[in-house]
Amino acid sequence: MHVDIDGDRFELYVKHELIERVIYDLAVKMEKELADKKPVFIVVLNGAFMFAADLMRHFEFECEIDFIRMGSYEGRERREKVDTILGLNREIKGRTVVIIEDIVDTGNTLNTLLKEFREKEPKEIFTATFLYKPMAHDHKDNVDWWALRIPNDFVLGYGLDYKGKGRNLRDIYKFVEQ
Numbered sequence: 239m240h241v242d243i244d245g246d247r248f249e250l251y252v253k254h255e256l257i258e259r260v261i262y263d264l265a266v267k268m269e270k271e272l273a274d275k276k277p278v279f280i281v282v283l284n285g286a287f288m289f290a291a292d293l294m295r296h297f298e299f300e301c302e303i304d305f306i307r308m309g310s311y312e313g314r315e316r317r318e319k320v321d322t323i324l325g326l327n328r329e330i331k332g333r334t335v336v337i338i339e340d341i342v343d344t345g346n347t348l349n350t351l352l353k354e355f356r357e358k359e360p361k362e363i364f365t366a367t368f369l370y371k372p373m374a375h376d377h378k379d380n381v382d383w384w385a386l387r388i389p390n391d392f393v394l395g396y397g398l399d400y401k402g403k404g405r406n407l408r409d410i411y412k413f414v415e416q
């Protein structure tokens with residue numbers, strides 16, 4: 239199975255059934271740590287919307303959910319600079335904060351966010367990402383939880399896009415050189 243987007247080919251990589259299972263397992267781990275902490279989950283848009291929705295459905299304790307929007311990719315090209323397009327406009331002082339990311343690749347986005355958020359004096363900050371690439375190695379201490387580790391391939395689906403497309407796919411696909 240494959241999808242073609244703007245002349246580029248992506249082949250099926252991770253099926254939805256496996257995605258559901260790893261997200262459930264991740265939610266169980268997170269609940270153990272966060273159950274009594276009334277956490278504020280901060281979802282990094284756009285890519286994390288689908289992961290966050292499924293993860294949050296499994297979190298059965300009191301929590302709040304908020305959204306921010308970042309951008310660092312153009313097509314498959316990574317840009318050094320991470321832009322904050324929609325910032326956080328709420329208090330997190332003294333709170334347990336959990337940043338929810340779609341994918342940690344170089345780790346730049348997460349690193350930038352952690353720096354920004356620490357200045358707001360939360361009680362503690364955790365990070366959860368759906369996918370985790372080994373490129374992020376330099377920042378691995380910043381990642382508390384991940385659902386799946388993948389190699390350095392460019393992937394799309396389940397919230398992740400290529401040129402703005404493919405976010406709606408329920409499985410994950412990876413780029414194939416032709």
Ligand code: IMP
Nearest residue numbers: 285342343344345346347392393398399
């Ligand atoms: P980082 O700052 O390099 O860790 O990259 C973070 C952002 O780049 C993610 O939140 C994604 O939006 C995007 N990104 C990184 N790798 C991929 C990929 O394989 N497919 C789609 N988007 C990606």
